Amino acid sequence: MPEIAPLPLSRLTTLRAGGTPTRLVEARTTDELVSTLRDLWASGEPWLVVGGGSNLLVGDDPFDGTVVLVRTRGIERLPSPIEGRARLRVQAGHDWDELVEYAVAEGLSGIVAMSGIPGTVGAAPVQNVGAYGQEIVQTLVEVELLDEATGEVSVVPAADLKLGFRTSVLKNHYGSVAERPGVILSVTLELREVGHGEYVLQGPQLRAALGVAPDQPVTLRWVRETVLATRARKGMVLDDADPDTSSAGSFFQNAVVSASFARTLPDECPRWPVAPDLDPVTVIPLDRYDGIVPSPTSGEPDVKVSAAWLIEHAGLRKGFRLPRSRAGLSTKHALALTNRGGATAAELAELARFIQGRVQSEFGLILQPEPVLVGVEL
Known part of the structure; x- marks a missing residue:
């Protein structure tokens, strides 16, 4: 061993x-x-x-x-059954941003908006990492999984992982265990071959973040460099000299709430509709099935609201710290809890609980942590 x-x-x-x-x-x-x-x-x-x-x-x-x-590493380029696409099989311990750089160097599009995200490739599907409108669910083909229940290695299609907003069946959410405990050994992505020249950037959220018009051509290299610069200004690119980067990125998830609840929030609170399930599965127990399948009910889609806005408008500005605490909000991004130097997990958890309480008191909802908590209670 x-x-x-x-x-x-x-x-x-x-x-x-x-x-x-x-x-x-x-x-x-x-x-x-x-x-x-x-x-x-x-x-x-x-x-x-x-x-x-x-x-x-x-x-x-x-x-x-x-x-x-x-600490496993390696990228293998594979053919894709779809013309104009290529597949990459990547070992779980490979650095995520190194993978993005490899894809850009190879002229492959689909993950460039996730430049600068820290961590390894194997962790990416666990919480369906994403940035600026790109998520790994959009390119993930399958994972090689070591199943904790059986000890067996199997190839699991992306569709079986139930990838959602920062979640999957593999993630240990705070207060619950993973639906399918296991460890990812490798990840296979399918990316679009766009080359090194200019192309039209897909995704309105990414175009808006980079200030790109719908028909404005860009290069993959320009997108990567611009995303890295944007993340660096927010303290989201690791830098040992910058305590704002001693964080877990966004500590709280953007809250997904009902449309009716969203209307109780101030109009200024940024929000985005969550795409509804257009093909919901209806399960009817056999002992209650009478031969009639009820029509699907229609309703307003849920709404994702900005956790950073809620935190700041609960009176907790960038750089906020509790008295005598070495933990604080980033001076650049209100959604990042940071270690300002020597902070303990207890200090970080105390700050997280304080933020949760202020947001709940002000707006009536409890922000949920995004990182996995081990030996820590909020």
Whole structure:
């Protein structure tokens, strides 16, 4: 087993918090990763898989178990059955932004808007990462998954992962466990071949963020550089010299609420309609089926509202800190909780609870955390 000297999780996560595990294992090949996890699952020992550590808040107490660092790497270009497309099979431990740079260098479009997102490729489908209107659900073909329940490796189509807004069947949401526990070994994406010349950028949200007209031609390289610059201004590109980047990115999810609730919020609160399910599945128990399938009910689609706007308009401005706390909101982005230097997980959690309470008091909804919380309560 590839065991190394334990390091505190504060050195392995972008929030710079977390105690030291009993054991630390570094898996550099898929075989090492599979055998290590199978042994851990058979023993019943507590375990935690860490890739880039960019979506974790781990408690300050020592972690009484094994942390597995996923360090597998590699990109394989494959043919696509669709003309003008190419597939990339990427190992789970590969750096996400390195993958985006590879795709841009190869003239492949579909993930360039997600430039600068920290973390590893294997974590991307778990919470359906996205930025500026692009999400991994739009390009994901399948994942290679090691199933915790069976210990078997299988190829799982993207459609079976129930990818939604920052969620999937693989994600441990705060207060609940994953619907399908397992660890991703590799990811296969299908991207569009646009080359290195100019092309028309798809996606109104991305065009608006970059100030691009609907018919204005751009290059992939220009889009990547512009997205990186935009994220850097918000403190969303890792930089050891900038404490605003010692974060888990957006700590709270943009809230998805009913249309009727959205109308109770101030008109100035940014909001976006959530696409309705145009082909809903109706399940009728056999003992109640009378031969008639009811017509689907129509209603207003849900609405996604800006968590950052809610936080700021609850009176918590960029840079806000509780007295004597080393945790604070980013000075550049109100949605990022940051470690200003030596903050504990307890301090970060205290700030998160305070924000939740202020937003609930002001607007009547409870913001949900986006990172996975281990040994931490909000």
